[in-house]
Amino acid sequence: MSICIIDYGLGNLASIRNMIRKAGGKSEISSDPTVIAAAEKLILPGVGHFAAGMENILKSGLLPVLHEAVLERKTPILGICLGMQLMAGHSEEGDVAGLGWFDADIIRFRQEDMGNLKVPHMGWNEVKPAKAHALFPNVDEPERFYFVHSYHIRCNNPEDVLATAHYGYDFTCAVSRKNIAGMQFHPEKSHRFGMGMMERFIQWQP
Amino acid sequence: MALKRIIARLDIKQERLIKGMHLEGWRFLQDPPQKFCAEYYRQGVDEIIYVDVVASLYGREKLTEIVKQTTDHVFVPITAGGGVRSLDDATDLLRSGADKVAVCTGAIKEPQLITEISRRYGAQCCVVSIQAKKNGNQWDAYYDIGRENSGRSVLDWALEAVALGAGEILLTSIDREGTRKGFDLDLIEQISSRVQVPVIASGGLGTPGHAAQAFQAGADAVAVAYALHYGLCSVGDIKEYCRNAGIPLR
Numbered sequence: 001m002s003i004c005i006i007d008y009g010l011g012n013l014a015s016i017r018n019m020i021r022k023a024g025g026k027s028e029i030s031s032d033p034t035v036i037a038a039a040e041k042l043i044l045p046g047v048g049h050f051a052a053g054m055e056n057i058l059k060s061g062l063l064p065v066l067h068e069a070v071l072e073r074k075t076p077i078l079g080i081c082l083g084m085q086l087m088a089g090h091s092e093e094g095d096v097a098g099l100g101w102f103d104a105d106i107i108r109f110r111q112e113d114m115g116n117l118k119v120p121h122m123g124w125n126e127v128k129p130a131k132a133h134a135l136f137p138n139v140d141e142p143e144r145f146y147f148v149h150s151y152h153i154r155c156n157n158p159e160d161v162l163a164t165a166h167y168g169y170d171f172t173c174a175v176s177r178k179n180i181a182g183m184q185f186h187p188e189k190s191h192r193f194g195m196g197m198m199e200r201f202i203q204w205q206p
Numbered sequence: 207m208a209l210k211r212i213i214a215r216l217d218i219k220q221e222r223l224i225k226g227m228h229l230e231g232w233r234f235l236q237d238p239p240q241k242f243c244a245e246y247y248r249q250g251v252d253e254i255i256y257v258d259v260v261a262s263l264y265g266r267e268k269l270t271e272i273v274k275q276t277t278d279h280v281f282v283p284i285t286a287g288g289g290v291r292s293l294d295d296a297t298d299l300l301r302s303g304a305d306k307v308a309v310c311t312g313a314i315k316e317p318q319l320i321t322e323i324s325r326r327y328g329a330q331c332c333v334v335s336i337q338a339k340k341n342g343n344q345w346d347a348y349y350d351i352g353r354e355n356s357g358r359s360v361l362d363w364a365l366e367a368v369a370l371g372a373g374e375i376l377l378t379s380i381d382r383e384g385t386r387k388g389f390d391l392d393l394i395e396q397i398s399s400r401v402q403v404p405v406i407a408s409g410g411l412g413t414p415g416h417a418a419q420a421f422q423a424g425a426d427a428v429a430v431a432y433a434l435h436y437g438l439c440s441v442g443d444i445k446e447y448c449r450n451a452g453i454p455l456r
Contacts, residue, residue, distance in 0.1 A: 014303050015277050022279065048328050118402050120330045120373060123208035123426065124252060124456040144209065144456050146283060148305075148330040167208065189283050189305065191250070191456075 003027040003202070004039030006066075008056045010082065011047040015188040023195055025202040033065040041201070042066075042075055044182075046082035050106060050151070051094025053082050063099075070101065074179045076206050084175065084182030085153060093151050101180050103156040104172075114168040120150040121167045127185065130161045133176055135200050143193040145185035147173070152184060179206045208404075209456045211252040211427035212417065212444050214434055215408060216242060218258045218288070221268050225435055227384030229337065229352035232259070235435055240275050246434060247280045249441035252456050254280065255376065255406075255429055257308065257335070258288030259351050266295065270302035277303035285333050285376075291315075293322045300327060308376055310335040311349040314356050314363070317370055324371025329403075334372040336360055338393055339380040345393055352380045361396060368401050375401060376429065379409035384432055386412025391423040398424030414439050414447030421453045 003020060005013050005027055013029045020027040027043075028035060036042065044066075046053050057063055069075040079087050088098045091106035098106070109119045124144050129136035152171045155161050162181065163174035173184040187194035187201075216239050217224050219232060223239040226232040235242070243254055254276065258269040266289060273286050286299040287308025296307040307327075313320050313334055323332040337348040338360045345360040356363065364375055377397055379390040389410045398405040404426035411417060417428045433439050445455050 012300060012303060012305060014274075015281065018278050019281050022281075047331075117208075118404060118426075120328075120403075121208060122330055122374065122404055123211055125208055147208070148283075150329075186283075188281060191247070191252075191282055194281055 002039055003041045003043060004036050005029045005043045005045060006036060006062070007031040008046070008053070008060055008062060010053055010056060011045045013045055016043060016045055016080070019188045019195065019198050020202065023198040023202055025198070031060055031062070033062065036062070036065050037069060039069075039075065042069060042077040044077060044079040044083035044086065046080070046086065047148075048082055049093060050082065050085055050091040050098070051096045053086050054096055054098060057086070066099065070180060076179045076204055077181070078201050079182035080188070081149065081184060081186060084184055085151060087175070087180065087182050088153055091151065102153070102160055102175055102177065102182075104153050104160065104175065106151050107154050108151050109168060117168050120148060122148045125165045125167060125185075127163045127165050127173055129163045131159070133162055134204050134206070135176070135181055135197065136163060137200070143196070145187065145190040145193055147185045149184055153182075208426070209454050210421050210448065211456070212441055213253040213255055213406060213427050213429045214243070214246040214251045214441070215255045215257065215429040215431040217431065218256055218269060218272065219260050220264065221272065223435065224259070225384060225432055228380050229378075229383055239272055242435060243276050243280055246441055247282065250445065251282060251441045253283045253285065253427070255285045255308065256287070258286075261289030262291070262311070266298055270298055273299065273302040273304050287333070287335055292319070293326060296323045296327070300331070306331050306333050306374070308333040308335040310337065313367065314347065314349045317366065320367055320370040320372055324373065329371050329373035332372050333374045333376050334364075334367040335376040335378065336364060336367070337378050337380050338390070340390075340393075348380060360393070361400060364397050364401050368403050372403060374404045374406065376406045376408060382410030383408070385410055386432055386438070388412065388416040389420040389423070389425070389428070391419055394420055394423040394425050398426070412438065414444040417444045418448050418451040418453060421448060
């Protein structure tokens, strides 16, 4: 099993690699299209500005490589944080188009619904699975993960919602459809729950 | 509702873990910092903060190496700081595996540094560290490990730092730091009630009850050093006490 952690110049990838190793998997950090094409699974990581993320993917020439691997060969992929957001059709952050794998928008936390809560939403929060899925087997037991973000995804297809969290209001914090999954939170920074998630991703056979 | 956080703070001199009082009189601890970190991770700590108190004198190679080794087996967010004077300094720490960078002196001398880090890496990446000391009726913001008074009130500086792009404030009470007498609750309340970003209270925890007091005063997280390093209590003890006090924790 080889997992390719896609390096498009944003975010800190060593922790993901280290966690996969601890969880018993093998991974490689790469921006090489041939490595990405050959990988059995992909992780699309990333921290930072949406527009900068899309720009880097476009500039690096990875867009057709990703579309082909994910949409045609159906390689299982996990998006983390910005990597998940990029899977949406559009983001308010920079007002640009994303990869379009989910019919969804990335929107900023609506300040009028936040009361005195602070944005970015930063820290640990409970994640509630919205449907039965191999990545969230314990539907009755909420797990806690580490979040750092000011924007979140809003799905137009309710069946794409994999999990929700509450911050000011219930928002979608994980999405899935077929071989594609994405998480707003950081499994690689989420202690034992994150380790469990990574183990399940390594086992995942969509 | 984000859960409240217990953070282990490790002050570093070269490759050694140190602990002082009022940000002075530093003493070395026996074991390497990575070993302490691994133990706090085992106890269930939510985050780690490393502050290199001599980075401005000797450079950052030791700290980046410690961070790198820590990320090998510690899967919680790591903040690193000490002597960060430029965007390149911040980049060094982030490349070594830190998730956030703490800036103090560099930000006071060149406030634009906050904006640069925040624009480049996002506000969540930029922790502004404020060393607070009470003079008369107000708290002044100090820098250079508590040696120099900026002449600005902590509240003014915190508000400006947030306006410039700080994503989090690490608020250290010099008066309480290393004393185990409990946090400066008035300071926490004043700052956390006014700034729109999370406030990490640092300086003074001697018992698990002190953490609960800090959360009740408005802190989003507490940083613990002495009590953990010298084994007065564990992360688990602090969490159990806070949970029983009705504080939502991880």
